[in-house]
Every structure is written in structure tokens, then in C-alpha cells.
Amino acid sequence: DARVTQTPRHKVTEMGQEVTMRCQPILGHNTVFWYRQTMMQGLELLAYFRNRAPLDDSGMPKDRFSAEMPDATLATLKIQPSEPRDSAVYFCASGLSDRASEAFFGQGTRLTVV
Amino acid sequence: AQSVTQLGSHVSVSEGALVLLRCNYSSSVPPYLFWYVQYPNQGLQLLLKYTSAATLVKGINGFEAEFKKSETSFHLTKPSAHMSDAAEYFCAVSDGGGSNYKLTFGKGTLLTVNP
Secondary structure (H helix, E strand, O other): OOOOEEEOOEEEEOOOOOEEEEEEOOOOOOEEEEEEEEOOOEEEEEEEEEOOEEEEOOOOOOOOEEEEEEEOOEEEEEEOOOOHHHOEEEEEEEEOOOOHHHOEEOOOEEEEEO | OOEEEEEOOEEEEEOOOOEEEEEEEEOOOOOEEEEEEEOOOOOEEEEEEEOOOOOEEEOHHHOEEEEEHHHOEEEEEEOOOOHHHOEEEEEEEEOOOOOOOOOEEOOOEEEEEEO
């Protein structure tokens, strides 16, 4: 059945290393959302794409985070260099409209930076 | 600016008992309100939504929520808890307008169901 696929599911990396998280949206979906979930901050929107174009990435720390959609079947979130405070679960969600509530979530990438 | 407050980070009920998860919101415009459920190691799944139609909203798995403007509340209820309801629940708000791609989430309430 159709689902949003995120890889890797878990990632442990050392501080200063580059981390790339990948998301395969549901086929045919044209909107992609990246969220970060932490105990302290809860769920935060990092970036929003429509038709592969970034429409809002105001939630992302610009100095170290970047998000792209090289093609319609792949969204990436990159952190370089990573820091311990980046430890979180990162979720990707995809949808057919701008309504975030209608998006389907992936299972997340649990990132630990040591 | 919008915000959501979920009262109680952890709620514990017995199987068969009433489930009540509280959510209060703050919004300068008529809000759209949502409840999500997150099972362990899973993404969020939409339970139900209020988008300015009926104030009592029914969702999946027997859950419902009532929008009360006078109390700025959108509490989630289920008459009889089942073991499979154990999960974390998030209330969220959006402005329903041009920024409906932005959801503001509460911190979540972990529901435990005891046998």
C-alpha cells in the first residue's frame, strides 16, 4: 500500500559529521513537509515544498540545515555539520494539497548526534 | 500567532473507562483544529479535524472532539478505552487560510490504558 518511506530509520553520528536523511513521498503527491520532534520543543515544521519548490523553510537553521527535492520521488534533509542539539526524530510527510492536515507521515528518522 | 496547550502530559485510564484528553487553543482568527495519534516508532496519523462546520466532530477508532469557542477548547473523548488506544496524542491548530500548511502542535499527551 502507498506510504511515505524514510531512510535511514535510525542514525547515530559524531558531532561535526554530515547527515543526510531521505524521504520518498507517496507517488503522485506534490507537497512535502519536514518536521522535527524533540521532547523539549515538540513537533516543529522545518520546511515545506510544493511541486519540488521550497515555499517555506523558515523553521530551519539556515547555517547548517538544507532541504532539497532533486526529483519528485526524493526529498532530502541534510545537516552539516551536525551538533548534539540536532538529536531528534525527523519526520517527512507528503500530500496532494497545501493542507498539512491532509498529509501522510513517514515513520521518521531517529537521529542521535554524540 | 497561534498556540495549543495540552493539559496533562500523561493520562492513565483503565480499559473500558472514559478517555478525556484536554486541549486549549489560542488563535487570533477562526481556527482549524486537529487531533493526531502517534503509536510507538510511527509517524502521526490524523484522528479528526474541526474546520468550522459541526462543532462535534467524530473521528476514527471511536474518538470524538467538541469545539467550544467560549472555552477555547477542543477536548478529545472516547467513551470506552481499549488497550490499542495506548499512544501519544497531539492537538494541533492552523489558521485555515493561506498558512494552512502550517500546523502548531501541542506537546502531546501520552495515554496509558491499564488492563
